[in-house]
Amino acid sequence: MDRFIEQLPKVELHLHIEGTLEPELMFKLAKRNNVSIPFDSPEQIRQAYQFENLQSFLDIYYQGAEVLIEEQDFYDLTWEYLLRCQQDNVIHTEIFFDPQTHTDRGIAFETVINGITSALKQGEKELGISSQLILCFLRHLEESAALETLEQALPYKDKIIAVGLDSSEQGHPPEKFARVFEKALDEGFLTVAHAGEEGPAQNIRDALELLQVSRIDHGVRCSEDPLLVERLIQEQTPLTVCPLSNIKLRVFDTMADHNIAELLRRGLAVTINSDDPAYFGGYMTDNFQAVHQALSLTKQELAQLSVNAVNASFISPQAKEDMVSKIWHYQDNY
Numbered sequence: 001m002d003r004f005i006e007q008l009p010k011v012e013l014h015l016h017i018e019g020t021l022e023p024e025l026m027f028k029l030a031k032r033n034n035v036s037i038p039f040d041s042p043e044q045i046r047q048a049y050q051f052e053n054l055q056s057f058l059d060i061y062y063q064g065a066e067v068l069i070e071e072q073d074f075y076d077l078t079w080e081y082l083l084r085c086q087q088d089n090v091i092h093t094e095i096f097f098d099p100q101t102h103t104d105r106g107i108a109f110e111t112v113i114n115g116i117t118s119a120l121k122q123g124e125k126e127l128g129i130s131s132q133l134i135l136c137f138l139r140h141l142e143e144s145a146a147l148e149t150l151e152q153a154l155p156y157k158d159k160i161i162a163v164g165l166d167s168s169e170q171g172h173p174p175e176k177f178a179r180v181f182e183k184a185l186d187e188g189f190l191t192v193a194h195a196g197e198e199g200p201a202q203n204i205r206d207a208l209e210l211l212q213v214s215r216i217d218h219g220v221r222c223s224e225d226p227l228l229v230e231r232l233i234q235e236q237t238p239l240t241v242c243p244l245s246n247i248k249l250r251v252f253d254t255m256a257d258h259n260i261a262e263l264l265r266r267g268l269a270v271t272i273n274s275d276d277p278a279y280f281g282g283y284m285t286d287n288f289q290a291v292h293q294a295l296s297l298t299k300q301e302l303a304q305l306s307v308n309a310v311n312a313s314f315i316s317p318q319a320k321e322d323m324v325s326k327i328w329h330y331q332d333n334y
């Protein structure tokens with residue numbers, strides 16, 4: 001089964017590019033850019049990755065991002081992630097980036113997006129990996145800051161397919177960004193939002209209604225609201241679930257307690273994703289393996305998770321059809 005999972009064609013829909021910063025690259029960029037970090041080695045950085053909850057992770061994650069300064073840094077970060085995609089047979093990826101994490105430190109929006117998109121272009125050309133980019137607003141910051149960021153994004157509309165919402169969920173509900181998302185929708189962006197990770201099921205309802213999202217990022221706390229679960233099944237709303245992240249941030253105690261298999265078997269459009277793989281101990285294949293081992297998914301169910309991700313992606317109907325047949329063909333002939 002290890003080889004089946006490794007070679008299964010995969011689509012990633014929930015990946016923060018800043019969360020792919022491996023300790024080795026962090027260490028290298030800190031030196032290259034003369035940024036001081038409170039660690040003497042990549043091993044020491046890795047040892048610091050013990051989290052109690054979302055906030056304790058975010059504090060370390062925003063600190064780590066401070067080594068990213070030049071366009072080349074964003075390029076290197078993205079290229080390293082794409083090489084991991086190649087290893088895991090990820091054929092399409094939709095990547096979040098957090099411009100405010102960088103513009104608030106005086107890095108130009110242009111520097112960030114140019115570095116990321118030039119690596120994505122090369123990934124498409126040399127590795128055959130297609131991609132889309134999703135701009136996330138930091139929900140712990142003000143509505144006005146998100147509106148400013150949206151303005152900065154307008155000249156790059158052709159490079160950004162959607163806007164999303166990440167960072168601290170508790171105390172920052174979807175309604176805080178209803179007007180920002182309304183403007184983004186008017187400008188032609190699709191929308192997604194993190195909801196029901198640490199926050200209540202109500203945030204999932206509000207993201208659907210107030211932010212008109214096409215997908216819910218995480219969404220695992222939907223189980224606390226049976227009527228909402230029924231609605232998610234009916235409407236086939238995709239949930240971009242991140243299993244290893246959920247264990248590291250203690251959303252579930254162990255993988256055996258995770259609800260992804262139950263949600264899949266009930267017919268929800270759940271998908272598997274890696275979130276912040278450099279911090280949570282695994283990329284796409286690792287996430288599939290961990291879920292399979294703890295919850296005994298069949299080959300058919302593993303392929304279904306991949307097909308769900310294709311159907312939930314922001315690519316053309318023709319590209320979807322091609323990828324779906326590729327996955328079933330792989331499953332049938334394995």
Ligand code: HPA
Pocket residue numbers: 016019054166167168169194197245275276
């Ligand atoms: N949740 C919220 N914000 C984030 C996450 C997450 O899992 N990863 C990076 N920013």
Ligand code: ZN
Pocket residue numbers: 014016166194217275
């Ligand atoms: Zn996330």
